Amino acid sequence: MKTIFAMTFGFFGVNMAFSLQSSQMGRIFQTIGANPTKLGFFFILPPLAGMIVQPLVGKYSDLTWSQRYGRRMPYLIIGAPIAALVMILLPNAGSFGFGYASLAALLFGAIAILFMDLSSNVCMQPFKMIIGDMVNEDQKDLAWSWQQSFSNLGGVVATVFPFFLTMIGVANVAKQGEVPLSVKLSFYIGAAILLVTSIYTIMSVKEYDPETYARYHQIDTKKHEHKPSLWTLLKKAPRSFWEVSVVQLFDWFAFQYLWTYATGAIAQNVWNTSDTASAGYQAAGNWYGILTCVQSLAAVIWGFVVLSKTNPYKRKFWFRVGLLAGAAGFIGVFFTHDQYLLILPFCLIGISYLTMQTEAFSIFTSSLDGKNEGAYMGLFNCGICLPQIIASVASFAIFPLIGKSMPGMILVAGIAMLLGVFAVAVIKEDTPQRNLANKDK
Secondary structure, X not given: OHHHHHHHHOHHHHHHHHHHHHHHHHHHHHXXXXXXXXXXXXXXXXXXXXXXXXXXXXXXXXXXXXXXXXXXXXXXXXXXXXXXXXXXXXXXXXXXXXXOOOHHHHHHHHHHHHHHHHHHHHHHHHHHHHHHHHOOHHHHHHHHHHHHHHHHHHHHHHHHHHHHHHHOOOOOOOOOOOOOHHHHHHHHHHHHHHHHHHHHHHHHOOOOOHHHHHHHOOOOOOOOOOOOOHHHHHHOOOHHHHHHHHHHHHHHHHHHHHHHHHHHHXXXXXXXXXXXXXXXXXXXXXXXXXXXXXXXXXHHHHHHHOHHHOOHXXXXXXXXXXXXXXXXXXXXXXXXXXXXXXXXXXXXXXXXXXXXXXXXXXXXXXXXXXXOHHHHHHHHHHHHHHHHHHHHHHHHHHHHHOOOOHHHHHHHHHHHHHHHHHHHHHOOOOOHHHHHHHHHO
C-alpha cells in the first residue's frame, strides 16, 4: 500500500496544473480579449500537444533506463520544472502592456498554454505508466482509483484558490485585459505544489530494474525483439483500445465544452452578464472554481467509497452509470440559474469524471501484456485528446448555430455524454477468460 500511495499521490500536484488550466483557461483568454466565437482555437492547442507528447514519452520511456532514476521518472524530472515555470507565465499574458484583445497578448497566452500542456503531459505520463509497470491485476482498480482520487484532491485545492484568496482580500478584478491577482497567485501556488509532489514521487518510487520488470511481466529477455513503430503498435492494438476509444469520443467531447464555456455559461445564467471586465463575470469565474472543487470532492468520495470496492468484472456497468450521471449533470447546468443549486449537477459531473477515467484505463490496461506498455498508454491518451480537438473544431459551427449561447454549449455537452452511455455497448464485458486470452497474445 505504501508503494501504491507513493506512485499515485504525485498526481495530486500534476492535476493542480491541469485543474487550474481547465477551470481558468476560458476565463483568462476572455479576460485578455479573446472573442467567444473563437475560443475553440485556443482550446485546440492543449489536446493537440497531448496527442504528440504522450505517445512519444510512452514509446521512448519504454526504451529508457537510468540506474538511479528508473525508466519513467527521468521524464518527470524534466517536465515538472518546465511546467512550473510556464504556470507562472500563463496568467501574466495580459500584464506586459500588449493591450486588450491585442494579437501579441493572445499569441503569448496561446504559446504559454501550449508549453504548459506539453510539459504537464510529460509530467503526467510517468504516473500513468508506472501503474501498468508495477501493479498486479488484483490491485489495479485500487491503484487507478487512488490515482484519480488524489488527482481530484489536487483539483479541489487548485480550484478553490481564487475564491479563497478573494475572501481574504486579494483583488479579484483588474483593469481591462489583465488577469486578476487572485488568479495569478493561484497559479504560482500550484506551480510550487507541483514541484514538491513530483520530487516526493521521484524520491519515493523505486522502479523495477529491467530484469525484475521482465520477470514480472513474463518477458523472455533472451529473445531479441524489434521495437515496433507507433504506427505498427496502433495497427496491432488490443480490441479494448478501439472499444473504449469509441466511448471516449463522446465523453471527452463533452468535457471540452465544459472547460471552454462553463465560466461564460454561469456568468450568463446566474449573474446575467457577459462583460469579462465586470465584477459579476469574475465572480462567476471564482464560483466555477468552487464548483470544480465540488466536482473533485464528489469524484474523490465516489472513488474511495464506490469504485475502489467494485467487482473488476463489472467495469462496463459502472462505466455506463458514470456517463449517465455526467449527462444528467451537464443538462442540469443548462437549466440551473441559482449559484448554489449548481452544486448538485457538478457533483454528478464529478462522479462521471472519475468513473470514465478509472474504468477506461482499467479496461484497457487489463488487455496489455507488459510489452510496449508506455507506448500503448501514450497512444491510448490520443483517444482522450482527439475528441477534444474535434469538439473545438466543431464549436465553430455549433456555437453560432445555437445563437452564441454558452449555456447552450453545456447542453450540447450533455447530449454528447448521453450518446456515450449508449456507446458503452460496443465494449465487450470483461471476463477472466478474455483477460487471459489477451495476455497470451
